[in-house]
Amino acid sequence: MSESKLKQQVQSMVGEDQDIIPNEFSNLILDELQIVKLSEADKAFLEEFTNLQSLSMNSTSLVSLENFPNAPKLQKLYLDDNKLKGSDIAQLCASAENLEVLYVCNNQLKEVEEVTQLAQLNKLNVLDISNNEVCNAEGYREKVFEAISSLEVSIPKKSNSFYLN
Numbered sequence: 001m002s003e004s005k006l007k008q009q010v011q012s013m014v015g016e017d018q019d020i021i022p023n024e025f026s027n028l029i030l031d032e033l034q035i036v037k038l039s040e041a042d043k044a045f046l047e048e049f050t051n052l053q054s055l056s057m058n059s060t061s062l063v064s065l066e067n068f069p070n071a072p073k074l075q076k077l078y079l080d081d082n083k084l085k086g087s088d089i090a091q092l093c094a095s096a097e098n099l100e101v102l103y104v105c106n107n108q109l110k111e112v113e114e115v116t117q118l119a120q121l122n123k124l125n126v127l128d129i130s131n132n133e134v135c136n137a138e139g140y141r142e143k144v145f146e147a148i149s150s151l152e153v154s155i156p157k158k159s160n161s162f163y164l165n
Helices: 005-014 040-047 112-120 140-147
Strands: 027-029 055-056 076-079 102-103 126-128
Touching: 005 040, 112 140
Parallel strands: 027 055, 055 076, 076 102, 102 126
Antiparallel strands: none
């Protein structure tokens, strides 16, 4: 397996002379790194962060969640401003089963069914899907709330977001 491009980017962020000790991190912010697609090496690198509770990958140009790491302790995931489709977010059900907070604003979610498959995430209580095409579907809020019973939401009148009460 080749070295992780993501690992190289993270190393340059912290400084070449600094050691990265993955199990000491509970929060990892990778916003605006040009990741596009996770390789198997990237997955292996991210899986070294065994205590990771929060991962932010906003504006990373992600087009897929293939090779998304198995992250059993992950509770918060931020994937805003990428190019993810509904079929991609379904992969989270297997790799991040303890997810409580998911932000996927401004991606390419089109169908209500793509979002409601997140019902498998039994602990999901905050979901923000604003600025996705799915938000234009009639009755989408009610369908999402009905399908994902764990959501604790208040729906602002002028927003397409779900927020924890």
